[in-house]
Amino acid sequence: MRRLMWPVVVLVLLLALNVFxxxxxxxxxxxxxxxxxxxxxxxxxxxxxxxxxxGMTLVIATGGIDLSVGSVVAISGALACLLISEEASLFTAVAVALGLCLALGVWNGFLVAGIGIQPIIATLILMVAGRGLAQLITDGQIITVNSPAYKVIGGGYFLTVPFGILIVVAVLAITAFLTRRLALGMLIESVGGNAEASRLAGIRSRGIIVMVYAFAALCAGVAGLMISSNVSSADGNNAGLWIELDAILAVVIGGTSLAGGRFSLGGTVLGALIIQTLTTTIYSIGVPPETTLLFKALVVTAVCLIQSPAFRAKVMRRRGRASPLNPPATAAAPSEAASTPDGVRS
Incomplete structure (x- = not known):
């Protein structure tokens, strides 16, 4: 709970700022x-x-990173909209799109765990190639669909609540159950803490790594369906653009270390809400469009510094040195520093 204090404080301050x-x-x-x-x-x-x-949280918990989720978002929405425009059923379109995303996640995991390519390079390959694949699927055009059933995924409501929120709650509940009620979370943290030691302990670290990359791609695929269904169209060039960077920021703001190991699902949700609230705040206070990204970067940097224990400790240390109540220690007198021939201070 202590790790979540600063994200909660920042989120409350951003929400309060919007009231004005x-x-x-x-x-x-x-x-x-x-x-x-x-x-x-x-x-x-x-x-x-x-x-x-x-999905990014579990990948980072293993000591990896996934730069391809934005491209997977675009691929998922593009393929689903293409199939629906060709009179395929909603179930077929969703199943094929998510199946391809799952396969792409397994491919990322294979490159990282099976071949040993650095995660940032392995996923950078799909980040570039995947964006091209999404544009090939859409033929460089924006595919529009007119499917009320598909519209429900991202823009519909159920029991007065937006359906997208219910999807997030369901995925979060399942993820929390698998990682916190079962041993899976401990295995993921052990692989991120020391992959070689976990392997020697009998943990199949390669299987864990492939699984988390597949899960990240699946989450990105569902997000792609939500984004495209909300606007009833698919844009292979812009859908999910830079969402991978926002996801990494959300994970970091939530308190999960990029070095791997312990992770916080609750912190990640708070981090994502902070970024979305910040976006809303930028439009509310009238920040010029040309400076929006710079303003967002400055705020996120400040948030990360505020919640960094090392940064706070360094600031407090400097304050303590500058305080008149804590004068710098004087050097010891020569007689006090003298020692006997046996090495014992007199």
């Missing part, structure tokens, strides 16, 4: 049987990022 620029920011109302409000919009539009970040 958006009257009724915290108000939630029901219209036509649907929940509406700024908070609901943050959850709804942040749902794809939360999903991608959950």
């Amino acid at each position: 620029f958006t009257p009724g920011f915290f108000s939630i109302e029901v219209k036509d049987g649907h929940l509406y409000g700024s908070l609901i919009d943050i959850l709804r539009f942040g749902a794809p990022l939360i999903l991608v970040s959950l």
